Amino acid sequence: MGAAESGKTTLLEQIRLLYNQNWTEAEMFHSKAFIYNNILQNIRILIEGVKKSGEKLTNPENEPRAESLLNNDESRYARFPESMANDIKSIWNDPSIQEIYAKRSTMNLNDSAKYFLDNLDNINKEDYVPSPKDLIMSYVPTVGVQNVIFTCNNRAFQLFDIGGQKIDRRKWATMYDGIDAIFFCLAISEYNQTMYEDPNMNRLIDSLSLLQKISDEPKFKETPIFLFLNEVDVFKEKLNIFPLENYCLNYSGKSEEDALNYMESLAKQATIGRSMGLIYIYRMFFKIALALLLTSSVFSTNPKFTYFVDKLKGRIGDAAMNCSDDQYAAAHKCFDAYYANWNAVPFTFEQFEKQYDHLMDSKGVQGFEQACTYQDTLTKCLIAANVNMDNCVTNEAFEDWYKINVTEAEQFRTTYFIFDYECNAGKPIVTQNFVCLRDIKRRDKKDMDICQTQYNNALNSGTPFCKAYNDYVTCVENVYTHYCGKQVVPWICNVEEIGLKVNYDGCNNQLQNCNQ
Ligand SMILES: Nc1nc2c(ncn2[C@@H]2O[C@H](COP(=O)(O)OP(=O)(O)OP(=O)(O)O)[C@@H](O)[C@H]2O)c(=O)[nH]1
Ligand SMILES: [Mg+2]
Incomplete structure (x- = not known):
């Protein structure tokens, strides 16, 4: 559970990778469509970013290209025509765009923007098949429920992933029965952002009140919650640009660690009343690295990494804690x-x-x-x-x-x-x-x-x-x-x-x- 873009599906995908579950062709096809969509959305956000800053694109020839990208199809879920792909590439390489990208934490830009824009040539090939890394990096808003079954420590697990946008949350209550453990994702980097669904609502506040609601839900009184404070990487990057005290008025810490502890204290407040055995808080220091590392042979033999993977498996095993x-x-x-x-x-x-x-x-x-x-x-x-x-x-x-x-x-x-x-x-x-x-x-x-x-x-x-x-x-x-x-x-x-x-x-x- 968790708000939109808090990393729920990313976590699920990582678990699938850990347990060698391959993607079906239909899923591959669906994600691939969203990769094109992600690329277009991201380049548009960057162009808007340059505009808002009162600047122009460095290369004047890129201006009409940018206008046409902004005015073209609302969204796109398939390969780009050659000329459009060239326009996107040319704009992406424009120094003004690169400059605004460097300040990306000021925008609601997806973290994988650079990854996909850099790889556009490959992605736009007719026979392109997304790699596991591509699938993990893409943002495909979950609609409805996905479910994965895997075995860990000789126990079978069924993991459900649900959409976190406000409209999807209405369906959550139909899933509350028979749940043994909850993974809750909270993107702590969102303290300075508002929701797409409700531009007046701060994302962090929304996430925390959602957490509180789940924690207080009578059906989950005895259900352990594994809380992942996610996007720690983005959070750390942001702290210098958007001082936390400007958003959280009672925060007076000095260091990154103070800020992380503060975030953890907010999560604890939201789950107050839960016994210790029913709430576990983890900081996702590894960002989305886990799955990326898994697919890279350089890292998968690294002891620190294999050790970590094992720990994550252990943590999943903890969900089955047959300990009252x-x-x-x-x-x-x-x-x-x-x-x-x-x-x-x-x-x-x-x-x-x-x-x-x-x-x-x-x-x-x-x-x-x-x-x-x-x-x-x-x-x-x-x-x-x-x-x-x-x-x-x-x-x-x-x-x-x-x-x-x-x-x-x-x-x-x-x-x-x-x-x-x-x-x-x-x-x-x-x-x-x-x-x-x-x-x-x-x-x-x-x-x-x-x-x-x-x-x-x-x-x-x-x-x-x-x-x-x-x-x-x-x-x-x-x-x-x-x-x-x-x-x-x-x-x-x-x-x-x-x-x-x-x-x-x-x-x-x-x-x-x-x-x-
Ligand atoms: N930098 C960074 N990016 C992350 C992290 N976790 C997830 N992401 C990215 O954030 C985006 C959104 O993640 P999802 O897992 O799809 O979000 P979700 O919670 O399933 O969202 P909904 O399905 O809309 O409810 C993806 O592009 C991920 O690659 C993280 O720890 N750090
Ligand atoms: Mg999702």
Whole structure:
């Protein structure tokens, strides 16, 4: 859900790409028609932009061409005649148009204008077939309902996409039954824009009141909302040109981060009264990059990217969270009791590690045994509450409970799994080699840095991520063998692999067998 042009269909298309769902010929045909329409609309907006600024086109020959484009067919959904295509190209390359394009955030210009105008030659060919990237970049207003079915984590999902223009919203209520989760898109970049449908209505205000309406809808009382604060890229670009305080009078922040936090606070206000487990807010930092990257081989092997894709899949998986509010609250209590043992104040991962090291240093192997009793109590508590770490205690849960950022949330959550291993299957190795394993962290700093550097270099030179990670694990194993002996290899191998697998499961069959 979300207002028009907030990115709903873009999100759906990305999901389709992730799950390898091809477009049908009819859809292709439909989108292709809109690409021509997008091109014409965009060049018209640019011409109007030059006019409004009181300027003229730099090349006088372009003036009559521009007039004819403005006065020609209202809209166009097919290839341009040769002469019209040439006119558009000539105008697009006009310095005045390029200058106004540079200031595009002042206009309601579609973000993909440049992409399509630059590619006009190709698009206007008789045998042109839009690429996935073209389809993602185009804006095809959704009329009625689209639906996609895909499988993630062995669960089948049916995702509906509905039109966000005012006229379409009237039909929304007919879809409210049987919905398990809502993806809501809010284009935060629109704070300075008004609606096509209602030129007196600010788009951000409209979007927020729509969000509030959905959040307050009795039928969605128990339905989780995944809120995507979208178009962060455009938002950041705009901030310098249109200061946020001119539009949001009670905003007094200074930085980009302040502005983003402010937007998030508006979204929170609109969803006030929802329990934490029923609203998840994400910032779409990746703009529409996800699908574009997916289709580009340069990026699809980039570890950061594959990691991200996996996270998005995880998030979609979260929609299926078979974790009730009660389980979520019970899990929170289990972790609160666990962390109370550690007395890490302030509650940061660094402080937690300090407390851990202190216990190991002061009490030796007994300290480790003590840490394992905390861990056992925690695990028992989670089992008693029938809580599954995978779909209930996500990184987002840690962020939510402890008001920490995602990096720290990941560190805390990963530590749970590593301790779980160390206090069970890995326990004999840890207790038998305790002092060496404890002290190696300090002694081997330089050797470990070498492993890290080799790993970074491998990635930078294009080694596939899983191979680079595997080589890194081998390197670390060698360091541990050198100081503590071969018997500790299964331990370090497992610790390193768990650290990866908790957050990314794309390498499972490509990592070495740790033999334990
Ligand atoms: N720069 C940028 N553009 C985006 C982003 N998300 C979507 N877009 C573009 O915005 C346009 C509108 O996106 P859609 O996904 O079609 O919008 P919608 O919410 O489905 O709109 P309706 O179907 O009319 O309700 C498309 O041209 C997208 O390529 C983003 O995060 N950043
Ligand atoms: Mg749409």
